[in-house]
Amino acid sequence: MSEEVKTTGPLEYRTNEGQMTILGFWIFLGAEVVLFSTLFATYAVLFGRTADAPTPAELFEPGTVLIMTFLLLTSSFTCGLAVHEMRRGSVKGLTRWMLVTLVLGLGFLGFEIYEFIHYAHEGATIQSSAYWSGFFILAGTHGLHVTLGIGWAFALLHQISKRGITNVTSRKFFIISLYWHFLDVIWIFIFTSVYLIGMVL
Amino acid sequence: MNIKALLVDGDPLIYGAMVSIGLVTVAILFLLTYFKKWGWLWREWLTTVDHKKIGIMYILSALVMLFRGGMDAMMMRVQLAFPDLGFLDSQHYNEIFTTHGTIMIIFMAMPFLIGLMNIIVPLQIGARDFAFPYLNALSFWAFFMGAMLFNISFVIGGSPDAGWTSYTPLSGAAMSPGPGQNFYLMGLQLSGIGTLATGINLMVTILKMRAPGMKLFHMPIFTWSTLVTSFIIVFAFPILTIALALLTIDRIFGSQFFTLTGEGLPMMWANLFWMWGHPEVYIVILPAFGIFSEVIATFAKKRLFGYSAMVWSMIIIALLSFLVWVHHFFTMGAGAFVNSVFSVSTMLIAVPTGVKIFNWLATLYKSKIEFSVAMLWALAFIPSFILGGVTGVMLGMAAADFQFHNSYFLIAHFHYVLIAGTVFACFAGLVYWYPKMFGHKMNERIGKWAFWFFVIGFHVCFFPQYFLGLDGMPRRLFITNVVEWLPLNVISTVGAFGMGIGFAIFVYNVYYSYRHSERETTGDSWNGNGRTLEWATTTPVPYYNFATVPHVDEIDPYVRMKKEGKTTFDEPNVKPIHMPSYTGRPFIMMAFLGLASFGLVFEWIWLAIVGLIGGIIFMILRTYDYDEGYYVSVEEIKRTERKARGL
Numbered sequence: 001m002s003e004e005v006k007t008t009g010p011l012e013y014r015t016n017e018g019q020m021t022i023l024g025f026w027i028f029l030g031a032e033v034v035l036f037s038t039l040f041a042t043y044a045v046l047f048g049r050t051a052d053a054p055t056p057a058e059l060f061e062p063g064t065v066l067i068m069t070f071l072l073l074t075s076s077f078t079c080g081l082a083v084h085e086m087r088r089g090s091v092k093g094l095t096r097w098m099l100v101t102l103v104l105g106l107g108f109l110g111f112e113i114y115e116f117i118h119y120a121h122e123g124a125t126i127q128s129s130a131y132w133s134g135f136f137i138l139a140g141t142h143g144l145h146v147t148l149g150i151g152w153a154f155a156l157l158h159q160i161s162k163r164g165i166t167n168v169t170s171r172k173f174f175i176i177s178l179y180w181h182f183l184d185v186i187w188i189f190i191f192t193s194v195y196l197i198g199m200v201l
Numbered sequence: 202m203n204i205k206a207l208l209v210d211g212d213p214l215i216y217g218a219m220v221s222i223g224l225v226t227v228a229i230l231f232l233l234t235y236f237k238k239w240g241w242l243w244r245e246w247l248t249t250v251d252h253k254k255i256g257i258m259y260i261l262s263a264l265v266m267l268f269r270g271g272m273d274a275m276m277m278r279v280q281l282a283f284p285d286l287g288f289l290d291s292q293h294y295n296e297i298f299t300t301h302g303t304i305m306i307i308f309m310a311m312p313f314l315i316g317l318m319n320i321i322v323p324l325q326i327g328a329r330d331f332a333f334p335y336l337n338a339l340s341f342w343a344f345f346m347g348a349m350l351f352n353i354s355f356v357i358g359g360s361p362d363a364g365w366t367s368y369t370p371l372s373g374a375a376m377s378p379g380p381g382q383n384f385y386l387m388g389l390q391l392s393g394i395g396t397l398a399t400g401i402n403l404m405v406t407i408l409k410m411r412a413p414g415m416k417l418f419h420m421p422i423f424t425w426s427t428l429v430t431s432f433i434i435v436f437a438f439p440i441l442t443i444a445l446a447l448l449t450i451d452r453i454f455g456s457q458f459f460t461l462t463g464e465g466l467p468m469m470w471a472n473l474f475w476m477w478g479h480p481e482v483y484i485v486i487l488p489a490f491g492i493f494s495e496v497i498a499t500f501a502k503k504r505l506f507g508y509s510a511m512v513w514s515m516i517i518i519a520l521l522s523f524l525v526w527v528h529h530f531f532t533m534g535a536g537a538f539v540n541s542v543f544s545v546s547t548m549l550i551a552v553p554t555g556v557k558i559f560n561w562l563a564t565l566y567k568s569k570i571e572f573s574v575a576m577l578w579a580l581a582f583i584p585s586f587i588l589g590g591v592t593g594v595m596l597g598m599a600a601a602d603f604q605f606h607n608s609y610f611l612i613a614h615f616h617y618v619l620i621a622g623t624v625f626a627c628f629a630g631l632v633y634w635y636p637k638m639f640g641h642k643m644n645e646r647i648g649k650w651a652f653w654f655f656v657i658g659f660h661v662c663f664f665p666q667y668f669l670g671l672d673g674m675p676r677r678l679f680i681t682n683v684v685e686w687l688p689l690n691v692i693s694t695v696g697a698f699g700m701g702i703g704f705a706i707f708v709y710n711v712y713y714s715y716r717h718s719e720r721e722t723t724g725d726s727w728n729g730n731g732r733t734l735e736w737a738t739t740t741p742v743p744y745y746n747f748a749t750v751p752h753v754d755e756i757d758p759y760v761r762m763k764k765e766g767k768t769t770f771d772e773p774n775v776k777p778i779h780m781p782s783y784t785g786r787p788f789i790m791m792a793f794l795g796l797a798s799f800g801l802v803f804e805w806i807w808l809a810i811v812g813l814i815g816g817i818i819f820m821i822l823r824t825y826d827y828d829e830g831y832y833v834s835v836e837e838i839k840r841t842e843r844k845a846r847g848l
């Protein structure tokens with residue numbers, strides 16, 4: 001049962017431990033899908049229950065949301081490039097593309113915070129009605145995930161700068177890339193089912 | 202807020218409890234210091250990542266929780282048998298049925314089963330440990346801190362009192378102000394996260410760490426039940442996480458999910474709760490099925506009848522368990538169509554369950570049964586559980602449920618499935634695997650006394666409750682001085698005390714066996730009738746589990762290994778074994794998160810933030826942790842195995 005290390009294939013899959021950790025993370029993402037589905041479901045159930053607060057159609061602005069979507073989608077692409085650089089063994093390329101990714105992510109967060117503050121000024125807060133509770137918690141949970149992901153990625157970049165690309169660091173980096181893409185997918189659902197529908201209905 | 206305002210006061214029962222908690226704490230601290238055991242406690246237990254030790258800690262905690270929940274039960278039964286005595290007031294009664302239900306399901310049944318899984322599953326599949334031992338320790342400490350947080354509520358701050366289902370709007374901030382309900386929310390949240398992590402951990406362990414050659418359909422049935430259960434955990438627990446979080450945010454930060462103001466929807470809670478809650482009851486019954494299957498096959502000395510049917514029925518039960526949740530609130534008024542759909546799906550579950558019952562009976566058919574204590578629990582399970590299942594189907598008929606709902610009929614139903622199913626299984630599993638854990642068996646004679654007291658007490662306690670329910674006695678009622686109900690209530694209380702005595706004898710047996718039982722010399726404890734790999738290890742199990750892992754290509758591999766004289770010590774092929782290092786970080790990290798939860802309970806946001814920062818620091822430390830464990834040398838393995846096998 002001693003650790004056998006393969007010599008071919010992507011670095012992150014070469015050890016048994018690497019494979020198990022990646023599988024574990026996939027299962028974790030499965031649980032995250034359930035978690036977000038529950039939030040989407042509560043949001044859908046509470047849709048229209050705005051009480052005395054403004055309606056989403058009054059507040060949602062296509063401009064901001066489009067920029068946010070653009071930032072996050074691009075960041076997913078650059079994150080993919082970072083993994084590509086990792087496969088080529090280039091610490092420099094990986095770091096460069098991941099930094100771009102994180103800057104885009106921070107931009108996304110900035111807009112989101114601005115958006116939330118703006119809504120609060122217009123009288124839509126987490127407390128103002130069931131609908132707005134659902135909205136803020138759904139979008140906010142996604143935002144919180146992005147925030148954690150950014151912190152985590154910085155810690156990983158730091159480790160990679162010290163240790164280079166090894167079986168372990170590549171596994172860690174691969175996992176955060178999965179996480180980042182996952183958040184992108186969730187955002188697409190938020191964009192369509194929250195913002196697009198909210199602006200129309 | 203000062204300390205005086207924090208402590209619950211005004212009730213002699215609670216003062217008594219406080220004093221006894223204080224005394225026990227002082228006694229434990231004194232004993233640890235006196236026998237100089239602090240270092241031992243830290244080195245051997247608090248920092249362990251060994252699945253066997255973590256399992257033992259789970260089971261110990263679960264037994265303590267069974268005691269606490271059992272005390273609650275006794276108090277309720279005393280109140281119901283003597284309603285005029287004024288033993289409990291209504292507030293106190295509400296708190297007690299709430300903590301009883303929550304503790305029994307979340308802090309007793311689940312950890313007991315997870316403890317057995319911890320110890321046995323890696324041994325059954327030939328693995329060194331869990332896939333993620335560090336995470337396993339985190340899970341345990343998450344559960345432990347959650348349980349402690351929930352349990353201190355009755356001396357500090359006040360217990361939750363809205364039932365284990367915690368329905369809104371009753372449990373919302375408007376109608377249940379104060380920390381009580383927050384204890385429920387944070388205690389469950391913390392331990393729930395641990396359970397989710399365990400589910401992921403077990404899934405990866407079973408999918409990736411099986412002995413060479415062992416296909417999924419070669420796995421022992423308990424491992425199968427664990428895999429299916431983990432699947433349910435991973436897909437059900439996030440729903441609970443969200444439900445609890447939303448209610449917490451409602452209560453502490455004023456959102457409007459389940460409120461009556463701001464167009465909130467209190468009924469959404471019932472949906473979310475039971476979308477987790479029904480799968481949850483299968484989380485605690487499927488492993489029980491697994492345990493009974495192992496015990497029955499061993500003591501009937503036959504291969505389990507219909508192995509694949511057993512597996513498939515579990516898988517089908519798992520899938521169906523997500524499609525029936527509305528049967529818990531047929532009376533809420535979802536309409537005839539919705540109720541009919543869920544009525545049918547509910548009754549469907551009885552089909553795969555029936556398949557399992559017939560398979561057990563067929564295994565027993567014409568076999569030479571050995572009536573050991575573990576087997577007695579399994580045999581008692583079958584007829585008792587059928588009573589629970591049949592009444593479940595009765596409840597599942599939506600129209601009839603309008604009559605049964607929230608009556609003692611329902612109470613009797615779920616105690617028949619949960620006690621005759623889960624609790625009997627926990628006892629059976631503990632007795633059955635006890636020699637693997639502690640190197641000696643539990644005394645069989647005393648075990649039989651415990652068994653008979655508990656089983657007879659159980660039926661005397663709960664069978665009358667079906668009739669109380671049919672006579673219209675509602676659940677969660679503290680005054681029952683309706684003359685027609687009194688006799689059956691008194692009988693029921695007598696039965697409850699019978700169970701209490703049975704449990705006391707069981708616990709005494711732990712002590713007695715520790716002192717007097719013969720020490721095991723072979724690993725195959727039950728007269729050489731073991732069928733699966735855990736019996737191939739020596740007893741006590743060495744910390745690396747298997748010196749060499751055998752090649753497996755059939756069900757019950759150990760039967761043939763014994764015939765061919767093979768062991769898990771194939772001396773020429775011993776290689777160094779990779780092991781994870783012990784670490785105190787999971788404990789400390791969860792202590793911080795426990796502190797954060799405590800802060801949230803009292804809505805002391807600063808304390809919550811302090812705890813959270815502590816937790817985050819430990820997460821950061823973890824990502825910088827490159828400890829790769831160590832290797833056990835071939836010489837050491839050979840020395841250990843030779844000694845244990847008397848070579």
Ligand code: HEM
Nearest residue numbers: 482486528529547551590593594596597606607615618619
């Ligand atoms: C044949 C299988 C089963 C069927 C058809 C069934 C059906 C039902 C129904 C319809 C209810 C709701 C009744 C009401 O509230 O009026 C119920 C409640 C319950 N069942 Fe079952 N059940 C089955 C098996 C189980 C098992 C195996 C367990 C757990 C091990 C379980 C645990 C519970 C619990 C805890 C409740 C009540 C919870 C509460 O309201 O506090 N059931 N069951």
Ligand SMILES: [Cu+2]
Nearest residue numbers: 479526528529
């Ligand atoms: Cu149910």
